[in-house]
Amino acid sequence: MLTFAEKLAIIESFPQLQRKDVSLGRVNFHFEESVYDRKVVVQHLHPNGNGFVYAGHLSPSMTDKKGMVNIREYSEEELRTVVEDSIAYLSHFEEAEEMVDEFADLEGVWIGPEKQELTLAQEDLLWNIYAGVNLEECFESPIEAERYLLEEGFHKKKG
Template sequence: MLSFEEKKAIIDSFDELVEKPISMNRLNYHYPGSQYEKKIVVEKLHPNGNGFVYVGDLLAYKADDRGLVNIRDFSEQELRDAIEDSITYLTEVDDVVEEVTIEESFRNRSGDQLLLSFDGAFWNVSHGFNLEESFGTREDAEEYLAAEGFKKEK
């Protein structure tokens, strides 16, 4: 585990972030260039080494419902990657060069098939070309599918 000082040095290497002290000797790091209301990239970096990076709903991370991932046990490279991903996420959508399409198939016991896809903003559940439902998070979409008796195909 990286120490507080090591994490702080890594975070400080990102010139686009601004350090803001908060209570209990913790630090937040703001990204003034954010194109969204959300400006904090690193939250509550604590002298014990704990802290969070905002990654929104990026698929590469298991974030909490606020879009935060805990960095307590991150390596230097994991921390750098998370911060870079966060800054990219908070930058204008037009700046994103690569778009990834995610589609997964779900079936129920009757053999009916639904497709879960991500369009860059929403998780959509479709039957053929017909949109059934649209959700803000993958978790909500998967809960809906499970409640309707659908399981992910392998």
């Protein structure tokens, strides 16, 4: 396991990131040029070696509900890769456009735990969730939309 100082040195080697000290000796790193609302790439890097990196580019099964991965046990190569990928993901809407085809099967009706129905629709670069004709939620990424639906107990309607 890398030490706090080693992780800090690796993350600080990315000039695109801005360090923000937070409580309890923890450190966040922001990517101010993000084309999305999300700016935090590294969250709560702690002196004990624990910390999180935003990984919206990964499937929801590989991240927590906020799209973060725990980097406690990451090697130098793994840490560099996940930070690079996070910055790349947050840098380009074009990547979101490429994902549209890959995630087209997410569109349609989703059924909730109490048989309620929500509709996920890709519109331009946004992924919108509707309850009937009312807009319920709006996401910039199909991964975020899917994560939301799964967290709320919904599953894709078959057929």
